[in-house]
Every structure is written in structure tokens, then in C-alpha cells.
Amino acid sequence: MDGPGIIGLSGQVALQRQLEATANNIANMNTAGFRRDRMLFQSFVSPLAVPGRQVAFVQDRATYVDVGQGAIETTGNPLDAAINGEGFFAIERPGNAGRGYSRDGRLRIGADRTLVDSSGRPVLDDGGNRILMPERSTALEIRADGSIIATIDRLPQQVARLGLFRANEPRAVRKAGDGLYEIPQAELRPVDPQARSTRIAQGALEASSVHAVGEITNLTDLQRSYERMQKIMSDDDSRLRRMIEALGRPN
Structure with missing residues (x-):
């Protein structure tokens, strides 16, 4: 898998974890004493075997409990x-x-x-x-x-x-x-x-520390980000297919 594929896959995995945490927050909007979950992300830059080339990707490091108190x-x-x-x-x-x-x-x-x-x-x-x-x-x-x-x-x-x-x-x-x-x-x-x-x-x-409007807005933004990442991976896959087809044609 090349650079765009690694970036897209790592981004989708991180977004999926964040979607799950946000959905759990929304499900507990009315749970007494509930404190919402937050995600901690970290970016990485790794060198490739080709001199001067590198790839960047993101990883979800941990889920932590927001210390904010409910009403x-x-x-x-x-x-x-x-x-x-x-x-x-x-x-x-x-x-x-x-x-x-x-x-x-x-x-x-x-x-x-x-x-x-x-x-x-x-x-x-x-x-x-x-x-x-x-x-x-x-x-x-x-x-x-x-x-x-x-x-x-x-x-x-x-x-x-x-x-x-x-x-x-x-x-x-x-x-x-x-x-x-x-x-x-x-x-x-x-x-x-x-x-x-x-x-x-x-x-x-x-009360729960979850702010309903904010979490639902966040969920919508995450879903759109996930769809954009999916499109990037799909476009890159199409590019690779066209390249393989072009190189495979006889002169």
C-alpha cells in the first residue's frame, strides 16, 4: 500500500474510533453522572525505503474521560x-x-x-x-x-x-x-x-456532561470526514488501476 492508501486507511480507523466514542456519548445524554469520552490523536511521519520519501499518518492513541462536570x-x-x-x-x-x-x-x-x-x-x-x-x-x-x-x-x-x-x-x-x-x-x-x-x-x-447539540454536530462532521476519506482512497485506487492498465497495454 502506497502513501495515500496508508494515510486514508489510518485516517478512517481513527475516525471510526471517534465515531464510536461520540455515538456512546449521545446514547448517554440522559445518564446521571456520565462523563463524556474524548479521543487523543497523534501524527506520525515515517521514512520510506526510497531516499527522500516519507509518509504521514494519524493514530488514535487513547480514549480518556472528560473531567468537565455535568449540571x-x-x-x-x-x-x-x-x-x-x-x-x-x-x-x-x-x-x-x-x-x-x-x-x-x-x-x-x-x-x-x-x-x-x-x-x-x-x-x-x-x-x-x-x-x-x-x-x-x-x-x-x-x-x-x-x-x-x-x-x-x-x-x-x-x-x-x-x-x-x-x-x-x-x-x-x-x-x-x-x-x-x-x-x-x-x-x-x-x-x-x-x-x-x-x-x-x-x-x-x-446530569450527564454530554452537550447534545455539540455532540450531534460533531457526529455529523465526523461522518462527512469519513466519507471524504473514503473518496480519497477510492480516487487513488482508480488512479492505480488506470496506471496498471496503461502500463499493461502492448505498444
Whole structure:
């Protein structure tokens, strides 16, 4: 494959990955706590065997999570909790599969009185333990520092504090296939409950950080770029065919 073919193919592969990331963003426009994916590209220039000749192509290096936060929307549900600032809730995966992290604050109380996320997975406290809600509680308050206060026999009692964790390097955060985020252990840091930059809003949820109009416009532009790249490759293929046919004709 010659220069234009390599350039066209590498461009199409990169555009295909970006199309997939953009389509996934659009599909999660209404997912609470969702953060959109972004692509990181790198250009290469490689020398050819022919002296003085070189070929340039592009490669998608990685997909990373955009650190931009979604809007905080009031729901009125006392078990909804939005993180205003950096940080993630700690979630226990089933089957001793370790921990994952989430911005989705749709919490509820399970059948065994354990505080769980919207998928029924236990939410962990700042010590990494499950949070068990008292049976006789009549009211629940989630304070700005993550403290969970239950009213028992008309007396407020602290049950636990939601565990909040962040990545030392935000771009080290990766999405897992179970809807949770992964944070490498070396980058994992607890969020200080007294930090004013991160507060919990009870009765609210963080909306998706996807901007619908921008993503749909981006999707349209990517599709057009993919079609233009396809035309370039098709024209180059036609050129090569005509060249071969001309050289193959007898004089």
C-alpha cells in the first residue's frame, strides 16, 4: 500500500474510533453522572525505503474521560446525592471483584438495609465498608461532607460517611464495562471531607456532561470526514488501476 492508501486507511480507523466514542456519548445524554469520552490523536511521519520519501499518518492513541462536570439538578429525593466538585463514590463490585467508582448518586436502601447504588451494588463508606441503615430511622440527612445522619427515636445519629475518592491524575480515570470507573491504585486519593472544593448535594443528581447539540454536530462532521476519506482512497485506487492498465497495454 502506497502513501495515500496508508494515510486514508489510518485516517478512517481513527475516525471510526471517534465515531464510536461520540455515538456512546449521545446514547448517554440522559445518564446521571456520565462523563463524556474524548479521543487523543497523534501524527506520525515515517521514512520510506526510497531516499527522500516519507509518509504521514494519524493514530488514535487513547480514549480518556472528560473531567468537565455535568449540571446539578434538584430531584427532591432524599436518597439522591450529587457530587459538586471532584471525586467519585466507591462501589463494591459483586463476586469479590474489587471496587469501582461512580458519579451516579441514585442511591437506595436494599432489602438487607444496605445502602446500594441504582444497580443494587453496595456503596462504601470512607473506610471501605458497606453502609448499613438503621431499621427504626424516620428521616435521613446527607450532609455536604458526606455524613449520613439518621433520625432514630427523634434523635439524630451519624450512621456513616460516604467514601469519596479522586484520581491524583484525572486522565488516569478509565471506564469499565460495568458502568463504573477504574482508578489505578497508585493514583487513588481520598477526598478530604472538609475540602470546600467538593461538597455533596442531597436531593439532587449530577446530569450527564454530554452537550447534545455539540455532540450531534460533531457526529455529523465526523461522518462527512469519513466519507471524504473514503473518496480519497477510492480516487487513488482508480488512479492505480488506470496506471496498471496503461502500463499493461502492448505498444
